[in-house]
Amino acid sequence: MKTFPAIFTGIFATFALGWAGAVMIPQFQLGGLQPQVDEEMGDIYPINVGGVTDQGRRVYASEGCFYCHSQQVRGKFDGSDIERGWGGRRTVARDYIYDDPIFLGSMRKGPDLANAGARTTKPESFYRELYDPRGAVPGSTMPSYRYLFTKRKISGQRSVDALDLAGPDAPEPGYEIVPTGEAKALVGYLLSLDRNHALKEVPQEAKKK
């Protein structure tokens, strides 16, 4: 251990071993994962939706949603996620092949969102919670994302996206609160989150009654 080549070789070899084992072998194992194609039914899962979903995913990243919300359902052995109603089955690597970036998450200060779009299907519910989290869920510690909404004068017809607000939150008459493009993209992304599709590598785990 007294000479530079000896130390350096050891330093190189140990780190190379860890890198090969912890990063490169997984890449060979998982890097080429393809969607599941059921030719009889003409059914492909997952689908790369793109468009507004991609924009929404960027908003999800920039607002840091993933620091408090996970997007993964663990199997019964690893947690109570399925019993909590966060998904019908555990999620597997194939569920995420088009998620870029992926938000498995490491924190649940809020509920898991792996199947958020399957649980909540109305955009209004998401808008309401983003605008006034404690109005929607008492005791919620989620920040309010009012800066993703704008107040504007109603010209002619009231916008279909306008929030139905009552009490101190309600805008003055003649005005309405509408989501910005970012909020619309974010909610579009949340609505797209549904990972309940059957996959051959994971049996549907029966929900405990």
Place this chain on the structure above:
Amino acid sequence: MSVTVTPTKPVLPQPGSAPISVAELDQVDRALIDASASGPVLFFYTTAITWLLAATVFGFISSMKMHSPEFLGGWSFLTYGRIWPAYIDTLTYGWACPAGMGTLIWLMVRLCRVSLRKPALLVFGGIFWNIGVTVGVVNILLGVNSGHALLEFPSSASAILFIAYSLIAIWGVAVFENRRPGPVYVSLWYLVGALFWFPWLYGAANLMLTVLHVRGVMQSIVVAWFGANFIGLWMGAIGLASVYYFIPKVTGRPVASYYLASIGFWSFALFYPWLGGAHLAGSPVPVWMPTMGIAASIMSVVTLATVFVNFAMTMRGSYNMIYHSPTIRFTFYGAVAFIVTGLVNMIGSFRSVDRLTHFTEFGAGELHLGVYAFFSMAMFGAIYYIAPRLVGCEWLSATMIRLHFWASAYGIGLLICMMLFGGLAHGSAMDNTGQPFESVIEMGQPYMRGQTVAWIVLIIGHAFFTINFLLMILRFGKPAGQPTLFAPMEGEPH
């Protein structure tokens, strides 16, 4: 930010006086080496402490928001999802990395016994690094986030950081090559490892995520690998190098066993790169990956045991130094925290524990154990020793050092306890499906308030540290030569 520095002038013997002794020559030698390193090292330290203050503010704000979400709620750039990553990245890239690099540079020139040449290379590296961190943190606050934990910075900032680090690594290899002949001290192994590992780690992680663009869960695997190595291996190496240097240096006793130190180093290099896998337990990845991580975290007990035995044996009979020397007090806290970090990581990696703690504050507790309780405390200890020797002026106030120590020790201890136990409580409640999710969150609120209390204590500690550092840099301290101690001691100082 520029720091004007007048390094200590070595006392050169007058012609015709008595021949100088080896010890005196050594002293002159060390003073010359210190003088050559003072510019870059103090530059790194000053910027690091500036970022530490920013991290303190960000950390306090984000802890407030956990229990009072309307606190400063109106501003988009202060929303929790931006201020939290800004805090973590400021703490790691802004404070920890430059503090570690400053210490690395000084230890390299001292241990290789060469004067620092080409300081401009290092100062450029330091300037680039700080530009990179600034660009990255401002982008996060403005809402540009890559979505990968600890790698949030946009690729422009990552590229700047990579170039900056490369300048430092090139310099480091040159110094090592030009070292004076003699045995290579154990700290140098860790430093050479740190110099070499980081560019590979940071370069490979960023290349895979942005250029090669790996898909799906591969991104999580790369991020887990990076995060564990960034804190465990890179900060671990510099922190241990510092502990291995200062405990023998200040106690005046050689490292108890070189044989143990060697086993400690190679087990560290072999097992720590695998630890990231443990964070993937229960994730949608092949089961062998978390299993390898758990196995590595159990094997890392070898490293912990050798480090523990070696430091305990070296300190034996010198524990009273903790009472006298600020450097030893901080360094010893760091060394103990290194072992606690390893044990908590190991316990947390067990699947029965991870099942509860996986999606809780527990992970943040592990991060703060590694980055603050171990690494930052070791760096504080190093700064208390190194900085006065470079400025040529001692710390003004032992009381301020004492307050800094107690505030940091208790503040981070409280913060980590709140995170670890809060995480366990949160996880157990979440595992109990009879408890509605709203009540799980409500149950965690006292722990969040406890974190804010911890932050207030940390703010006090960092304020005293900064004031004391500024006064010393501005040469308001005591004259050089008499180290500022907590209590006067007999015999050899420091």
